[in-house]
Ligand code: ASP
């Protein structure tokens with residue numbers, strides 16, 4: 154008998170029929186002797202609907218008082234779906250009870266609409282489990298030190314589930330969702346993309362931060378930090394599917410590089426269209442130039458990703474970096490109106506039509522020449538690389554957006570990702 158946490162996304166909770174299927178699936182696990190905690194999202198579309206109503210009434214709303222009410226409002230979506238699931242479980246003949254974030258309680262800081270979990274009191278949940286009940290805990294929400302309801306940011310139920318699993322030292326946190334696992338890349342771009350049986354937390358973190366949106370990134374960070382075994386699997390299989398089969402399905406995100414880890418050099422290809430490039434040309438090549446440019450950008454609350462400084466010539470240099478698409482215009486204005494005149498820069502240019510493509514794999518630690526294989530592959534496709542950035546387990550390139558799909562497909566082939574891992578020669 155194990156303590157297992159199931160998390161169901163909005164699509165899985167999308168209608169009474171689907172909630173009944175969730176109840177049947179949970180009941181199957183309960184009948185097999187496991188202690189079950191379930192963390193549901195709001196029914197699909199509900200969070201958007203609620204936030205849309207808020208927008209109608211306060212189109213220009215902002216600030217703490219406004220955000221507090223958004224949290225009051227949005228948290229009701231999960232309260233409703235949790236109660237519905239408890240009712241459905243009771244209708245299946247199980248004892249079930251649901252708790253909101255504040256009833257558990259799940260304590261967070263006070264950053265409304267993007268709060269962080271600080272601690273979870275497990276006593277109440279444990280007592281109900283010991284009494285033989287299935288316990289449902291609302292996703293997405295908590296309570297701050299002043300008893301205000303908070304929410305964890307969009308997609309935050311993933312993080313709730315992992316945090317609850319960590320607090321209860323669950324054997325596994327199973328994230329049931331509308332995809333059947335984590336893929337080598339987006340199957341919409343590369344139809345040959347394969348589901349990974351396992352992926353390490355570090356790789357998953359890179360994949361998630363690079364725009365592969367299977368899990369909220371904070372949930373992966375949390376799982377890595379607290380060593381919660383995490384599995385992503387499909388909620389579209391029949392609810393009465395064999396439990397042993399189900400327990401081994403999807404993708405397991407592991408925290409150790411264990412022996413049967415798939416041994417590919419590159420585990421996946423991630424891409425992100427949501428970036429834009431800015432360049433400040435002809436700035437004096439003197440100490441402090443990077444700080445003067447990026448310091449001003451950071452002060453405007455813009456996050457910078459890839460950075461490139463050319464080697465200087467005739468006392469001048471060029472400086473380029475990427476930002477999120479949404480920050481592009483603001484950053485361009487800042488550079489043109491404030492930074493460039495102050496530094497005596499010759500020109501500011503920008504290009505919103507770029508994308509970042511990355512290869513990710515812990516195998517890169519022990520294999521040399523992986524990056525150059527990537528560059529050769531792109532050059533064979535006549536794709537020009539504008540910027541490069543690397544970390545221990547990742548190499549990213551910035552290229553023209555119109556070559557994105559071509560690049561991803563070519564790299565997927567180059568690193569044999571369409572082959573089952575065990576047929577890959579080392
Ligand atoms: N219901 C919330 C959202 O749509 C949280 C979640 O589903 O994870 O963002």
Ligand code: MG
Nearest residue numbers: 162308311369
């Ligand atoms: Mg989600």
